[in-house]
Amino acid sequence: MFDQAQNELSTLRDLMRFAVSRFIESELFFGHGNDNAWDEAAYLLLHTLKLPLDRLDPFMDARLTSDERAAVLKVIKRRIAARLPAAYLTNEAWLGDYRFYVDERVIVPRSHIAELLREQLSPWIDDPWAVTRVLDLCTGSGCLAILAAHAFPESKVDALDLSPDALAVAKRNVEDYGLGSRLRLVQSNAFAGVQGQSYDLIISNPPYVNAESMDSLPDEYRREPELALAGGKDGLDFVRILLKEAAGHLNPNGLLVVEIGHNRDDLEKAFPETLFTWLDTSAGDRFVFLLRREELPGLAAGS
Incomplete structure (x- = not known):
């Protein structure tokens, strides 16, 4: 499925839909900053693509390069396979406007x-x-x-x-x-x-x-x-x-x-x-x- 996505999905909108579907299908638990599959996917994809975390809509129909697509699919796959909280995948967590470095040595x-x-x-x-x-x-x-x-x-x-x-x-x-x-x-x-x-x-x-x-x-x-x-x-x-x-x-x-x-x-x-x-x-x-x-x-x- 991920190989097919690499070949057939092209826009951020495509990847967002794919991520949300896979997260729901995999019955992930959300409770480390986001509480639903859409917000989790938006955060992970925007972070991976180094885009502003509060600006999803303007980029939804942007086409991804093959390297960007591979990076996005990698983080989606890891979130599912390892059941890692998103903060451990991005090494960051936010409390209001304050950003903190985190990894698996501390709770999110x-x-x-x-x-x-x-x-x-x-x-x-x-x-x-x-x-x-x-x-x-x-x-x-x-x-x-x-x-x-x-x-x-x-x-x-x-x-x-x-x-x-x-x-x-x-x-x-x-x-x-x-x-x-x-x-x-x-x-x-x-x-x-x-x-x-x-x-x-x-x-x-x-x-x-x-x-x-x-x-x-x-x-x-x-x-x-x-x-x-x-x-x-x-x-x-x-x-x-x-x-x-x-x-x-x-x-x-x-x-x-x-x-x-x-x-x-x-x-x-x-x-x-x-x-x-x-x-x-x-x-x-x-x-x-x-x-x-x-x-x-x-x-x-x-x-």
């Missing part, structure tokens, strides 16, 4: 916290210029740490991850954005690498996929590092560490902002006395919580 950036940082966590933070210390736990590619550095221009940011492979990717992104003087990368198991340090803001998009869901993940998610996904039996292993230890690393009135996937009900059941503030995102208000230092378990009870 897709955190809801990103959109909250674009709003500088308003109204929970009154003065973004007053935020001077930020910590990003489980930084992965460094994307949230970089967004935080832009959101809070007077801040120094520490970005922690257990994986040296992930930190190597994060280092590349930090260098790409010229943030080496403001953003420090630390290999650390939870807070171990920042003992004695305190922050105005702690953010984290930790591993939160529960054991049952890990067993049924689509192939595309299985291409991501398990360390960055698996959150234990109920998905809350790392969240429990955050709730237990974050107070010791937050300044008075400091904020903890954490993404927890679909675990809101389990979290509220596990911590019934904690008054979580659930933040509105484009996906709803069940995925990211906020707590002030004084509202954390233990401190809220006065201990």
Whole structure:
């Protein structure tokens, strides 16, 4: 079929139709930036042809050279055969207007916290210029740490991850954005690498996929590092560490902002006395919580 496509398809429109048909036929899973076969195909083809990612229509009837056609068919075939997320094929992922280098050493950036940082966590933070210390736990590619550095221009940011492979990717992104003087990368198991340090803001998009869901993940998610996904039996292993230890690393009135996937009900059941503030995102208000230092378990009870 791909040999036939190489010989018979000539325009971008032809290749788009072919890609969409093959993606649907192959029952690919979409969840790493795009949520359907058309958008996935458009992104991959435009990227491969080095065309603007937001300008498909003007090029739809453009004829491809044989080399361009071969390159497009190669990426379509690899997306299907390897079940690789598109970001691993292009080595890039986007959060709003921010582009990040990614590969299979890190999960594909897709955190809801990103959109909250674009709003500088308003109204929970009154003065973004007053935020001077930020910590990003489980930084992965460094994307949230970089967004935080832009959101809070007077801040120094520490970005922690257990994986040296992930930190190597994060280092590349930090260098790409010229943030080496403001953003420090630390290999650390939870807070171990920042003992004695305190922050105005702690953010984290930790591993939160529960054991049952890990067993049924689509192939595309299985291409991501398990360390960055698996959150234990109920998905809350790392969240429990955050709730237990974050107070010791937050300044008075400091904020903890954490993404927890679909675990809101389990979290509220596990911590019934904690008054979580659930933040509105484009996906709803069940995925990211906020707590002030004084509202954390233990401190809220006065201990």
